[in-house]
Amino acid sequence: MAKSNKPIVWGLFAVGGTVAAFCVPALILAHGLLVPLGVFGENALSYERVSAVIGFLPVKIVVLGVVILTLWHAAHRIRVTMHDFGIRKDDMVAMLCYGAAGLLTATALLGVMAV
Amino acid sequence: MSRKPFVRPVPATTWYMRNGRYLRYMAREVSSLFIGLYMAGLAMGLMRLAQGPDAWNAYLTALSSPLALVFHVLAFAFATYHATTWFNATPKAMRIRWGDGYVPGPTVVRAHYALWGLVSLVILVLVGVI
CATH class of the missing domain: 1.20.5 (Single alpha-helices involved in coiled-coils or other helix-helix interfaces)
Known part of the structure; x- marks a missing residue:
């Protein structure tokens, strides 16, 4: 049987979708809305505290896990959704989606490891 | 010799507009675009954190721009829709x-x-x- 990368992308889609469902709504609410609107005070997410928390290894692992798994979930679903929008160049779409997910994975990894 | 089969015409780019069930399916799938964009922003924020306090503060300021707030309201709605469809x-x-x-x-x-x-x-x- 021909080798397929389907189990890998499907597995990442399923795990990432679960992680995204549990974490992303509250993350967006807290970090994308409540912090900028000042609900948590002027000094919420200050550089000193965020870098101290992310400097802690278990936090690095959890943050990277959530970010990377969610990215690959989204990349795979965007790929198949492009077909539903009538875009039939799957090879190119797949390359762009997984390529972007790979670049952003590297960005998050380099960023978190450098803190 | 076979007769020309009937193929029901389906518009390739707007087919989901004709039925609420298709529209809800599409909304669920499109949630991935908002979740992906949000995570892209977060990944770049982590990079800004590594670049030091000035970069991080510029990132926080960008987060409170009206455009970012509108995007996050939409992203929150889509992420919540993703979660409910996923758990159901x-x-x-x-x-x-x-x-x-x-x-x-x-x-x-x-x-x-x-x-x-x-x-x-x-x-x-x-x-x-x-």
């Missing part, structure tokens, strides 16, 4: 043995919602404290 489908994805039978579907869904509430509360408290 869990009984079809996981069948858990319980004695001679299986854990009933609604129980599996309720357990996921309960855990979702707990995780969300923990995230809100953590971000609020940090």
